Amino acid sequence: MINIENKIVINFTPTGMLPTKKDTPYVPISPEEIIEDVRRAYLLGITMVHLHARDENGLPSHRKEIYAKIIQGIREFAPELIICVSTSGRILNTLETRSEVLDLEDELKPDMASLTMSSLNFNRSASINDPKMIFDLATIMKDKKILAEIEVFDLGMINYIHYLVKKDLLNESFYVNFILGNIASAQTDLLHIGSMIKDLPDKTVLSIGGVGNQQLSANALAISMNYGIRIGLEDNIWFDQERTKLATNLELVQRAHHIIKSMNKEVLTSIELREILGLNTQKGKYGLKD
Numbered sequence: 001m002i003n004i005e006n007k008i009v010i011n012f013t014p015t016g017m018l019p020t021k022k023d024t025p026y027v028p029i030s031p032e033e034i035i036e037d038v039r040r041a042y043l044l045g046i047t048m049v050h051l052h053a054r055d056e057n058g059l060p061s062h063r064k065e066i067y068a069k070i071i072q073g074i075r076e077f078a079p080e081l082i083i084c085v086s087t088s089g090r091i092l093n094t095l096e097t098r099s100e101v102l103d104l105e106d107e108l109k110p111d112m113a114s115l116t117m118s119s120l121n122f123n124r125s126a127s128i129n130d131p132k133m134i135f136d137l138a139t140i141m142k143d144k145k146i147l148a149e150i151e152v153f154d155l156g157m158i159n160y161i162h163y164l165v166k167k168d169l170l171n172e173s174f175y176v177n178f179i180l181g182n183i184a185s186a187q188t189d190l191l192h193i194g195s196m197i198k199d200l201p202d203k204t205v206l207s208i209g210g211v212g213n214q215q216l217s218a219n220a221l222a223i224s225m226n227y228g229i230r231i232g233l234e235d236n237i238w239f240d241q242e243r244t245k246l247a248t249n250l251e252l253v254q255r256a257h258h259i260i261k262s263m264n265k266e267v268l269t270s271i272e273l274r275e276i277l278g279l280n281t282q283k284g285k286y287g288l289k290d
Contacts, residue, residue: 001200001202001204001206002203002205002276003205003226003227004205004226004268004272004276005226006226006265006266007226007265007266007267007272008222008223008226008227008228008229008260008265008266008268009047009048009205009207009227009228009267009268009273010045010046010047010048010212010228010229010231010256010267010268011046011047011048011049011050011073011084011177011207011209011228011229011230011231012029012038012046012048012050012231012232012249012253012254013039013049013050013209013230013231013232013233013234013235014028014034014037014038014041014049014222014232014234014249015027015028015029015051015052015053015232015233015234016219016232016233016235017052017060017086017088017091017234019232019233019234019237020058020231021058021083021142023049023237024237024246024247025246026233026237026246026247026249027073027233027237027250028233028250029054029058029074029119030054031053031066031070032073032082032190034051034070034098035070035073035074035236037249037250038081038255039074039077039078039141040073040249040250041249041250041253042078044250044253044257045253045257045267046081046253046267047082047159047228047267047268047269047270047273048081048082048083048084048112048270049081049082049083049084049086049168050084050085050086050230050232050234050248051067051071051075051083051085051110052086052088052234053066053069053070053101054066055068055084057104059095060088060091060092060094062097062098062099062100062101063100064100064104065109067085067101067104067108068082068104068105069239071083071085071104071108071110072075072107072108073121074171075107077283078270079283080270080274081270082111082112082237082270082272082274082279083101083110083111083112083286084111084112084114084149084245085101085110085112085113085114086104086113086114087099087101087113087114087115087137088114088116088127088256089127089128089129089133090127090241090286091123093128093133094234095133095136097100097136098133098137098206099136099137099140100239101145102140102141102146103150106284107125107286108287109144109146109148110146110286110287111147111274111279111280111286111287112146112147112148112149112173112175112279113137113141113147113148113149113151114149114151114205115138115141115148115149115151115183116129116134116151116153116157116218116260117129117133117134117150117152117156117157117158117160117161118134118151118153118156118157119159119162119183120153120154120182120184121183122155122182122183122184123182123183131132134160134164135164135167135169137155138169138170139169140163142169142170142171144287144288145288145289146288147171147173147277147278147279147287147288148170148171148175149175149177149284150170150174150176150177150239151176151179152176152177152178152179152196153178153179153185153186154185154186155186155192155195155196155284158196158199158200159199161176161200161201162199162201163169164244165201169266170281171288172203172272172278173205173276173277173278174203174204174205174275175204175207175237175277176200176205176206176207177206177207177208177209177230178193178196178206178207178208178209178210178218179209179230179235180192180193180208180209180210180211180214180218180288181211181212182211182219185278187214187223188210188214188217188218188221190221193208193221198264205228205273205276205277206222207222207227207229207230207286208221208226208227208228208229208230209224209229209231209235210235210236211235211236212235212236212238213241213243215231215235215236215252216236216241216246216255218229219256219259219265220259223256223259223263223265224263226257226265228268229256231251231252231253231256232249232252233247233252234247234249236241236252239251239252239255245269267273271278
C-alpha cells in the first residue's frame with residue numbers, strides 16, 4: 001500500500017449513470033454543466049475526476065464525441081487534472097460500446113478508465129462484468145497505456161486483482177476505489193475495510209467512497225486513515241443523513257475539505273499523483289508514461 005503522509009486524494013464523481021434532473025436539479029448532465037461543476041471543484045481543490053457522459057436526452061452514453069467535448073473543456077482550464085472515464089456496463093454491455101471512449105487520443109486521451117472486478121447486484125439492477133469483458137477491457141487499457149481505475153465492492157474483487165496481475169493484464173501501479181454501502185457488497189465497517197486493505201497489492205493508491213448515506217462516513221474514515229476519497233453526486237445526492245436537503249457537488253467537496261483541514265491534512269495535487277502512478281507529466285501528453 002502507498003500511504004502519502006497527510007495528503008488526501010480527492011476523486012470527484014460529478015454525474016454517474018443514475019441521477020436525473022427529476023431526482024435532483026443539481027446533477028450536471030450536459031457537457032457544459034459537467035465542465036462547469038469540474039471547474040468549480042478544481043478551483044476548490046481536487047486530485048482527479050471520474051467522468052460519465054450523458055446524451056441529449058440525459059441518458060448514459062458511451063459516445064466518445066461526448067466524452068471528447070467534456071475532456072476538451074476541462075483541459076482548457078486544468079490541463080494537469082487527472083481524467084478518468086467510465087467503461088461501465090451497467091446499461092450498455094458490449095465491448096464495442098464500453099471501450100469506445102478508450103479510442104480518444106492525443107490531448108483528448110483519458111489518463112485512466114474504470115474497471116470493475118466482477119459482476120454485482122444493486123438494489124434494483126445488476127452490473128454485469130463477465131471474465132472475458134474484464135480481460136478485454138484490461139487488455140485495451142494496457143495496450144493504449146491508460147491506467148485502470150480499479151473498482152472494488154467486496155473482498156472477492158481484490159482476489160481478482162491478483163488474478164489479473166498473474167495474467168499480466170494490469171500495470172505495476174494500482175489505483176483502487178473501494179465503493180462501500182451497496183446492499184449486496186461490503187459496508188462502511190472497519191472489519192470489512194480492514195480485511196480488504198490487508199489483501200491489496202503493493203504499490204496501491206487507495207480511495208474510499210460510500211453510496212447514499214454511507215458516503216460521509218466512508219469519506220471521514222478514509223481521511224482519518226490517510227487514504228483518498230471518492231465523492232460526488234454519482235454516489236449520493238443528499239447533503240444530510242435525514243435526506244431533507246439535496247446537495248450540490250461543490251457542497252460535498254467543500255465538506256470534504258473541512259474534514260481534511262480539521263485533521264491537519266491537505267489535498268494531494270494531480271501532479272503529485274501523476275508521479276506516484278507513473279502518469280505523464282509532460283505538457284499535452286496523457287495516460288501512462290512510455
